[in-house]
Amino acid sequence: MRQPGQSREGVRPVAQEAPGPVPGVVLPPRLLPGQMKAEVVRLLQSRGVTLEAIAQVVLAVQGHYFVNLTLEECLLAVEAVVEKREVQHAVLTGAALDMLAEQRRLPEPLGAILRADDGLYGVDEVMALAVTNIYGSIGLTNFGYLDKEKLGIIGELNRRKGGQVHTFLDDLVAAIAAAAAARIAHQRAGGG
Template identity: 60%
Template sequence: MKDIVIKMLKDRGVNLLDIAKLVYDLQIKYGPLTMDDCLYSINKVLEKREVQHAILTGVVLDIYAEKNLLPEPLLDILKRDEPLYGIDEVLALSITNVYGTIGLTSFGYLDKEKLGILKDLNDPKNGVHTFLDDLVAGIAAAASARIAHSKKH
């Protein structure tokens, strides 16, 4: 299933290197780090079944909204990325929760700042990515937290 979600991400315009850049930005100030470290951590996060399920669910909802296959008022809410909807963030937080509160704070930072690929995903002209932007931020935050937890202090 990991290969399926990686393909889903790629089909929606996100590759693992895009996510690795976010992880790198989150963790580089805390010690030596390579892009390979970031990619390794992302791959470990993507091995988790609950992460795979969150990605599958969110990406499919985005695709269905883009194709007008959802009922109203949900269709309009997702197409507009309604700020008070919040379910997109809740789904992404299920990813960050796997690695504790550091993932939560990193997710909040990424969600607010819209760094890298997140900026592109938030542009409505690039399609409906109501869930995907938060899922990508969740993956990056979890991978970053995983790295932080692995460092010896």
């Protein structure tokens, strides 16, 4: 990785502070935060995942501990998770790998590993861990539980047939749900 703020040529990214383009400095075509979120929500939907379906998983896993928890509060938490840049980057990357594996456009043996959802391939879990941890390490337990029990939409992704590949997406959805659950736990306790 380049250092945050560092441009490709090692020049300070003054363009971020100053108006107007700076010759020779190619800045990342960064979407505005709101655009990026909309793009990620659209991508999730195109892969069969709505934020509501994720919120239902959150309610299933966290409703035991907070009796008055509503689907609406869960949905707000999922929305907040998807606003985080770390989460957006993980979803963009994981979903792209799934789609390219489906379309047989990945180099081998990577494509075959992803299409088989090889149990010894752990990059999907590593990427999910970064999402799980955005509200701290207490999300870890729920992630592991959801990844194994495959509640709701996570199980649907896992069962899909017909050449669909969701090797990354099922973990990422479990991780988003686990992060939303952690957010709710922190908020209910007052602070964060």
